[in-house]
Amino acid sequence: MxxxxxxxxxxxxxxxxxxxxxxxxxxxxxxxxxxxxxxxxxxxxxxxxxxxxxxxxxxxxxxxxxxxxxxxxxxxxxxxxxxxxxxxxxxxxxxxxxxxxxxxxxxxxxxxxxxxxxxxxxxxxxxxxxxxxxxxxxxxxxxxxxxxxxVGPVTAPPPGVDVAPHPPPPAALCLRVWFGPRDDWFTAAARHTLLSAEYRVSPQTDRVGARLTGPALDRAVDGELPSEGLVLGAIQVPADGQPLVFLADHPTTGGYPVIGVVDPSDVDRLGQARPGTPVRFSPAAAR
Incomplete structure (x- = not known):
């Protein structure tokens, strides 16, 4: 074998x-x-x-x-x-x-x-x-x-040539974000902060999600949501106001509001980010 x-x-x-x-x-x-x-x-x-x-x-x-x-x-x-x-x-x-x-x-x-x-x-x-x-x-x-x-049976030989360049993971990230579904639960100032402030990847990061540290995102609506569906890249904001971006092993439902969702094509890069990596967000529709 x-x-x-x-x-x-x-x-x-x-x-x-x-x-x-x-x-x-x-x-x-x-x-x-x-x-x-x-x-x-x-x-x-x-x-x-x-x-x-x-x-x-x-x-x-x-x-x-x-x-x-x-x-x-x-x-x-x-x-x-x-x-x-x-x-x-x-x-x-x-x-x-x-x-x-x-x-x-x-x-x-x-x-x-x-x-x-x-x-x-x-x-x-x-x-x-x-x-x-x-x-x-x-x-x-x-x-x-x-x-x-x-190891399973080989099904094909390796390619003869592969010349695609693959640079190392960047030292800082800018992630595209789509607002919603619960961005209306946050103040206008919080939405502006998400797009203008620098966050950093927390050491409390794993395959479930990347916790970020930086300016808190203030709520406009108090109270709790019933649990609703979560997707890859969802930016959930717990009670402390610090955003959490869900990665591959994320739960399928959650009760904290989701201010936005990282564009799927950018999530891979966040999966390579070490603790301390600077992270900024930009509106997805602007690119």
């Missing part, structure tokens, strides 16, 4: 694919890779379909052994990588002989690296996905030292 034997799992490594859409009515979020574009890129380089399962590695630090010959690709947060103690290149297909040890160093920028294996990580799917959902507990457990992760 071709597999990856995990020698050192790192800070937080999970199996992720593109998630399990279509179950919000059952209280199950989509989950999946926080930087879905990076996972798709890794899968393309490894010869996989876009939705194959790979590893999402927080801040690097993973060490694994290939039990058979494999093709790997590492994308996302820039990390040094060695194969059999020899330096290798991220963002390229890597041929790994049987028995070789793959070591991924600590990320030099960004937060999450993605490791794809030709054939994909073949853990059992749950509701059609192999993603670990850290909020609901669905899917495989987070990867631990000593785990043996099976």
């Amino acid at each position: 071709r597999a990856l034997e995990i020698i050192r799992a790192g800070v937080r490594t999970t199996v992720q694919d593109l998630g399990r859409p279509g179950y919000a009515h059952l209280g199950v979020s989509r989950s999946g890779a926080l930087d879905a574009g990076a996972l798709r890129r890794a899968n393309r380089l490894a010869g996989n379909p876009p939705g194959a399962a790979g590893l999402e590695i927080t801040l690097g630090g993973l060490r694994a052994r290939a039990t058979g010959a494999l093709t790997l690709a590492l994308t996302g947060a820039p990390c040094p990588i060695t194969v059999g103690r020899r330096p290798a290149d991220p963002e390229l297909p890597l041929a790994v002989p049987a028995g070789a040890v793959i070591e991924i160093g600590h990320a030099t920028a960004g937060l999450r690296a993605y490791l794809a294996v030709g054939g994909g990580i073949a853990v059992p799917p749950v509701l059609g996905s192999r993603s670990t959902d850290t909020l609901s507990g669905l899917g495989p457990a987070p990867v631990r030292d000593g785990d043996v992760l099976p």
Whole structure:
């Protein structure tokens, strides 16, 4: 059996694919890779379909052994990588002989690296996905030292050429936002503040959501909402006025008002933001 034997799992490594859409009515979020574009890129380089399962590695630090010959690709947060103690290149297909040890160093920028294996990580799917959902507990457990992760059959060779440039994650973010559905619960000054102030990513950030710190957003309407649906990128504002942007493992309902929603094409970049990263918002319709 071709597999990856995990020698050192790192800070937080999970199996992720593109998630399990279509179950919000059952209280199950989509989950999946926080930087879905990076996972798709890794899968393309490894010869996989876009939705194959790979590893999402927080801040690097993973060490694994290939039990058979494999093709790997590492994308996302820039990390040094060695194969059999020899330096290798991220963002390229890597041929790994049987028995070789793959070591991924600590990320030099960004937060999450993605490791794809030709054939994909073949853990059992749950509701059609192999993603670990850290909020609901669905899917495989987070990867631990000593785990043996099976690899599926190869379906296609890696591409011969891939020249698309992929710059490292930016040091500061500007995220496009669509106001609503509850922006009328906030003062005009609060809406102006959201578009003019600088926020920073809080250390209290995980796969569920990115908490931001900065000027509080004042409410125009007191009281509580009945729980209503939440989507990826929703900017919920709890009682302390500090915005929280929901990420892949977000709950499907919530009672705090949502002032706006980050444009879906910008959410991947927030998934790579380390604590302390400056964040600004701009109206989506203005671009």
